[in-house]
Amino acid sequence: MKDQLVRATAEGVRIFAATTTDLVADAARRHDCYPIAAAALGRTITGALLFAANLKNEEAVTIKIAGDGPLGRLVADAVPKGFARGFVDNPHVDLPSNAKGKLDVAGGVGRNGVVSVTRFTGLEHDVSGSCELVSGEIAEDLTNYLFVSEQTPSSVGLGVLVDTDLSVRAAGGFMVQPLPDVSDAVLDRLEQNLKSMRSVTEMIDGGLDARGIISTVFDGLDVNFLSETPLAFRCQCSRERVESTLISLNAKDRQSLIDDGHAEVVCQFCGEKYQFSGDELKRLFER
Template identity: 60%
Template sequence: MKDHLVKAVADGVRVYAAVTTDLVNEAIRRHDCYPVAAAALGRTMTGALLFAANLKNKEAVTITFDGHGPLGKVTADAVPEGFVRGAVGNPHVNLPLNAKGKIDVGGGVGADGMVTVTRFTGLRNPVTGSTALTDGEIADDLTKYLYDSEQTPSSVGLGVLVDPDFRCIGAGGFLLQPLPDATEETIGQLEDNLSHVQSVSHLVEQGLDAKGIIAELLRGFAVDYLTTTDLAFRCTCSKQRISEVLLSLGLNDLKSLVEDGKAEVVCHFCGERYAFTGEELQVLYEKAAAQR
């Protein structure tokens, strides 16, 4: 089953659901993530895709968790076209299972900090909001963010299952929001459904697609399934973009690289390596000098 996101509405409610197993495995491969990092990064990337789903094309969202835990910062960028990238500060964190016998994402992320959401909507300045973390488990923190910072009552569910070989065997998530015209009966039915639904990662492991997840969430509702978007891990880096970063360095730093005769730059978000020869660095140095 390819990664995908489905939008749907029912009487008084809208919901987005996503299956993200493949893109989480791509992030694990690129960053060499241990299970705690894989779960934290996978949940954050899935959450970013769900947040991006209500943006317009060419817009984007960045979500950053900084809970001062051993994982360091966990960040994901996503666009409504279905592409996401992400990074975690310390991918090799290894923690025992938590009291519930599950991967201790909260212990890895920490809860002494903030979650920050930045929406790039074509305005001159991006719109940024943040709120204090509750438990560092990602989903509850994003639910709280939407309520506190954007005054949007929501329920966010996120899950990543990792096997002993550090391979993701099920990942996905949902974002469910009552609409302004939702009745008390509708809200009560939603709360009852949420209290009985299995974790989203187990639903994906069992073979449910995004429509199947929505059907579980909206039992008893007449659901209108809208669009389906393919999802993938994709970074926006390129050698040209890295060259522009090098051009922004001071002349002394560039000259030092020229004297070294070569340089290798690694993208923080995807781990891609870009090699520059001495000749390429000399061209960049001369271009930077001419711009000063």
Template identity: 45%
Template sequence: MSDYLVKALAYKGFVRAYAVNATETVAEAQRRHDTWNTASAALGRTLVGGLMLGATLKGDDRLTVKIEGDGPAGAIVVDSNGKGEVKGYIKNPHISLPLNEIGKIDVRGAVGTEGMFTVIKDLGLKEPFSGQTPIVSGEIGEDFTYYLAVSEQIPSAVGVSVLVDTDDSIKTAGGFMIQIMPGASDEIIDQIEARLKETARISTLLDEGQTPEEILQNLLATDDVFFLETMPVQFKCDCSKEKFASAIITLGAEQIQELIDQDHGAEAVCAFCNNKYQYSEEDLYALKQEILGE
């Protein structure tokens, strides 16, 4: 089954909901960055959350999620857009911690409990929108939930989950985001909260063969679920040799000449996808000529 996200309304429009199977998307990130199990779970959860936040945008509008905690993982950065495309990286991919006290992957131990959770939205306006909240748990799902409640004033429940296999590969990955709209009754909220408490992790439900649609039906605890859209999702990076060439030009003619003289070329590596781009002496000379207008 290819990765996809569903958007739905429930309770006569008072509840907006999203669920995603992002197993192959997270697996692609794991392979590209060679993440070890704890880092895989931390990056994977952030990718899943980023996908669902991105699904609230239109088409080419994009956002960046940055989690900068005090744990050994270092910064986690994820970019997504309204088309279901996501990319991301974790500063220290080789993190493998002992399981936590309940026998689960210790994402909090990797991320840390002090630091900032930032979302920057580029909606094609003059200035990007930026919201920032402190990290409240380091488990990532709760941090997305807190951000939405405080920064965007949307009461939400966000669940993000990654099942990592014994060989560090990704078994399943996915998540849900349930948002309560203004005017929703306490009864609706209580019903959903009760169901959330008794539902297994999303990665477990996916592993059992449940679809995002079935997961939402179960979580929302009502027959009144109206599915609006199904959207494919994927790990996709928009880097290119041309984009990195533009970055090299900003170094200036003198520094480019140094690269030619000392290194006889250059290599650029994309932080998001690990693609490598080679620039020969001739390539660098052409970029230098471009600066000098020759």
């Protein structure tokens, strides 16, 4: 089952649903995440992909979750073409399971802090908003953000299942939003469906793809599938970008890199390591 994001509507409600198992596994491997970090980062990246799902082609979104827990900040970027990247400050956090016997994501994120979202529109001003965390479980925090900061009633579901061998076994999510012309009967049905259905990870682990999640959320409604986008972890970093960052350093810092005879630059977002020998640095700074 390939990672994908599917867009659909049903009787005055729109939905985006995504399976992100491989993408989240890639992110967890790149950042050497322990299970709680993998779950928190995977939920945040999946949330960013859902937030990006109705942007225009050249637009992008960044979600930052800064709680008071040991994980530190979670940051994820996504574009509507289906690419996302992200990092967590402290990937090596280990906590006992929560009262439900699940990964204690809220304990890792913290229950106090701020969720902030920036939509890069390509216009003069990007659109930013923020609000307080409500649970640290991320899906509830994003639902609350959309309501409080963007006045958009939504229901966001996110999940990452980490297997006993610490691999990411299932990941994905959905974001459902009633449109202004929705009827009360449809809203009632939607509410019942959301209450009675299995969790996102149970659905994906049970073999459902993004279309299957949508059919479950929209059970009993007339579904109109709109589009599918394949998803992948992808960073915008490149050797050229790292070179221009090095060139922009001041003379003192450049000299100390040359004196070290070697520089290693690690991309915070994807963990890619860029190596520069002393000679390469000299040539770069002489340009």
